[in-house]
Amino acid sequence: MQAxxxxxxMLAFPPPRPGHLDLPAPLEGRGIGLRPATDxxxxxxxxxxxxxxxxxxxxxxWPPQALAAFLDQQFAMQHLHYTRHYERGEFLVVERDGAxxxxxxxxxxxxxxxxxxxxxxxxxRGAGLGxxxxxxxQDEAHARGRGMRLHVEHGNHGARRLYERLGxxxxxxxxxxxxxxxxxxxx
Numbered sequence: 084m085q086a087x088x089x090x091x092x093m094l095a096f097p098p099p100r101p102g103h104l105d106l107p108a109p110l111e112g113r114g115i116g117l118r119p120a121t122d123x124x125x126x127x128x129x130x131x132x133x134x135x136x137x138x139x140x141x142x143x144x145w146p147p148q149a150l151a152a153f154l155d156q157q158f159a160m161q162h163l164h165y166t167r168h169y170e171r172g173e174f175l176v177v178e179r180d181g182a183x184x185x186x187x188x189x190x191x192x193x194x195x196x197x198x199x200x201x202x203x204x205x206x207x208r209g210a211g212l213g214x215x216x217x218x219x220x221q222d223e224a225h226a227r228g229r230g231m232r233l234h235v236e237h238g239n240h241g242a243r244r245l246y247e248r249l250g251x252x253x254x255x256x257x258x259x260x261x262x263x264x265x266x267x268x269x270x
Contacts, residue, residue: 093163096174104175109223111216114180117187124176125162127183131204132158143216169199177216181205187216189223195264196224198233217249225267234260 099119106117120128133154140150165172171188177185185203187195200221203213224231233251235243236259243261251263 094159095122095166095168096124097166097172100171100173101125106237107219110212110219114214115212116178116181117175117217118178120174120176120186124183128161128162129155129158131185132161132203134205135202144228165199169197172197172199177203177207177212187220191223191227193227193229194219195230195232196227199233203240213245214249217245221249221265224265226269230264230266232262232264234262236260 084255096119104117106115134150136154136157137150140153141211145153145156165188166174169188171192175187175189176183177187183204184207185201187201188199188238190199198217201213201216224262232245232254234257235246243263246263249265251265252263253261255262
């Protein structure tokens, strides 16, 4: 297993895109900030991925080290997919009072913005932070006269309900995900 991990590609983030990210005052007033993700964030993001996905594979009965190695591999593949496939993406760490509590990955380009991923630490959930961040992204798209799209796994019912509350509608059903769209004129 160690040999497999040592041959894995080094995980890194692309250089941050220029520009300043202005969050709404209510988010900043709650101590919320965004900053470009750096290579130093990989360990924390990997741990968050493990924490959020371990329950899906726990029924497999794998020894803890095998489960951890599998989840690390899944994280690496997801990270490489995101950073290679979404070259114009912005990979942002969500912070509360300077400590990381999640990530939001966006591609803000025409014809519509893409919410690549939003993930929050379970301790940061349930207080409206995810909704506020998505609304901020929608406002950013709306200001440019653009809509937004995202993909949600079929089994992620909580996320889908959140997206529907925020005005997203299913545009296409794919084998593992639903494509959802939000139109700028819907705000």
